[in-house]
Amino acid sequence: MPDSALKTPAPDSRTLADQVFTRLQDDIVLGVLKPGTKLGEAELAARYGVSRGPLREAIRRLESRKLLERIPHVGTRVASLELADLIEIYRVREALEGMAARLAAEQMTAAEVAGLWELLALHEQQQDLQDDVAYFQHAGDLDFHYRIIQGSHNRTLIDLLIGEIYHRVRMYRYQFSMTANRPRKALTEHRRIAEAIEARDGEMAELLMRRHISRAREYLEARQAPGSSDTNRSPTT
Amino acid sequence: MPDSALKTPAPDSRTLADQVFTRLQDDIVLGVLKPGTKLGEAELAARYGVSRGPLREAIRRLESRKLLERIPHVGTRVASLELADLIEIYRVREALEGMAARLAAEQMTAAEVAGLWELLALHEQQQDLQDDVAYFQHAGDLDFHYRIIQGSHNRTLIDLLIGEIYHRVRMYRYQFSMTANRPRKALTEHRRIAEAIEARDGEMAELLMRRHISRAREYLEARQAPGSSDTNRSPTT
């Protein structure tokens, strides 16, 4: 639930099209509408209590974000996320978040760095207590990356990552009920990235972030390879 | 004009909304509609001979691509591109195209590599003849990057770069009538990137591509800095 910071438009958007866009996106990301489901416009319009006009606008925007697949004159389906797609996304994340970490090391304010350490302290505490493990994997881990992305102070980079990429990552996590496979290691890597940022070492921050994400991708590729078919477990990144 | 390969939807889209989307995008990118222009829906609807319905869908899609800026209940304006925005985009290109070059070195087929060399030979020939310089800067240079991006064989990466980023780069070029400032150096760098790809050296290809784009960005930053206000000249990347 603490995904509040990840929503794109204003929470109480004034226009109906924005409201239904937000609600539809949440229903897709959280798994209420499962991948492959065929969505009739009339059905959805009744579901959200709006006309087909605003609904169509929301559909087009979700289609741009790759959360919906539409075929003209045929219909709209919820995008089905293959593991191969997620691996592709991790390649993009490796490049983009590596750059974000580099820029964050150069551009983050002292207050932002302090906030980063507070977040890590919170994570460490929660992990020691084995408290709410789910939080760490979902919003917790994402929040760490989220702060570094914002720390880049590069609007284009932020919009791309938060607005175009992360929705699909979150969709994957909720869809497969992902459980972190190595939270302790991930936390250590997070801490080292924070150290590099605090030291204003951009190159090191980029290297560590890329390695961090690359390891998660390699884990996914191992799951994809034939022969290894364990239960749903996922990297923490 | 040889931008045919850069268009997003099918050229003869069946639905009216797609057609007006394509035409509107071209008018924005090519500078027919200049940045900051206020666009009335009724006016545009008459301009393209469609109703406001399909037009609004096109507007939403262009807004997602950051080519239009919309304020609810107020209106839509053509996105005004500051030099600072272009510099931000070049940071993203450095990260993304660096990764693309790495993947291209690993994934490109022999035929694709051959096509890359043919393109470079064509560029070299045109430059020797001082023939059509404009081609090299606009479509020519973009085509080189375009091929490497596609060579990554990563659908997510391709869609991001071609579908979300490059439109704004093209818009900038047409807007400022950019003239290459160092075509010879750029061609040499292109050739070295191709060599690394042919040698299947992913790390080297990424390094060279990042340096290539980074230099162009540094040139833009120099133009942005106070004191240097020469005429409109731009890097070739």
Add this chain to the structure above:
DNA sequence: CTGGATCAGATTGTCGACAATTGTCCTTGC
């Protein structure tokens, strides 16, 4: 003369109905 509130005009947001296209099912011929 300046500042703020009010009102008119225009523009955007929303809705319901009509037209066009697609997929399906039935019929028909071989």
Add this chain to the structure above:
DNA sequence: GCAAGGACAATTGTCGACAATCTGATCCAG
């Protein structure tokens, strides 16, 4: 019995009209 063709139904694409909201210009008060 099977395949090809056609007609029907359902869904999407498109349109015009109505309602809600913002801009600006005018008018009034201080």
